[in-house]
Amino acid sequence: MSIFNLKEQFAFYGSYxxxxxxxxxHIVFVPAILWSFWVMASLLGPLPGVSMDGCLAQTLRHLGFEPHLPFFMLVLYVLYYLVLDFVAATLYLPFLLTFYYTSTSLAATHPHALAIGAGVHIVSWMAQFYSHAVWEKRAPALTDNLSQALLMAPLFVFIEILFMLGYRPRFQAEVEALIESRLQQFQAAARSPTKSAKQ
Structure with a gap:
């Protein structure tokens, strides 16, 4: 399954x-996980090998950014999302920038930024694991596709909101058909050990 195949990737995500x-x-806590991680990562300072007096750092600071991990993650997310779905990525960009600036600002100014970031991060993961166990009755998608959980989930929860607003109805129908097929396969696989035990 190609990481650039939006339909297949979204169907995999949707089946979980x-x-x-x-x-x-997930619509609430996936962004919270990203935001809180950026809070904590900002506290680590610039990436190793990046000089704060160098041209790169000076240029980024002039543009309102810092040469740390959250900035390079932001660039990666934006470029990847634009390839997956240009319109959705463009609509999501203001939210990503808001996450970036609020998280890095908190890290730079609040004396308890680490505690806040860690607290939000832990609570967000706990909420997701709970909802998977109680309502989905299966492990989170990250157990089968870590890259999707870390890279694609923020865009996917945003597309879920766009679907509610009528975005790309044909694409949504195609994805939901794939999701239903995946769910049937999962349910059949879950029943088969029980049948074997009875035999």
Whole structure:
């Protein structure tokens, strides 16, 4: 499954987030995980090998950025999302920039930024694991596709919101058909050990 195949990737993600309650948990807490990670990562300072007196650092600072991990993650997310879905990525860009500036600003100014970032991060992960266990009755997608959980989930929860607003209905129908197929395969696989045990 190519990381640039939006339909297949979204269907895989959707098969783990089919229950509407779990979906809303992720809509709230996936951005919270990204934001809180950027808070903590900002506290580490610039990436190794990046001189604060160098041209790169000076240029980034002039543009309102810092040469740390959150900035390079932001660039990666934006470029990757633009390839996956240009319109959705463009609509999501203001949110990503808001996450970036608020998280890095908190890290730079608040004396308890680490505690806040760590607290939000832990609570957000706990909420997602709980919702998977209780409502989806299966492990989170990160156990099968770590890159999707870390890289694609923020865009996917945003596209879920866009779907609610009528975005790309044909694409949504195609994805939902794939999700239903994946769910049937999962349910069949879950039943088969029980049948074997009875035999």
């Amino acid at each position: 987030h089919h229950d509407h309650r779990n979906m809303w948990v």
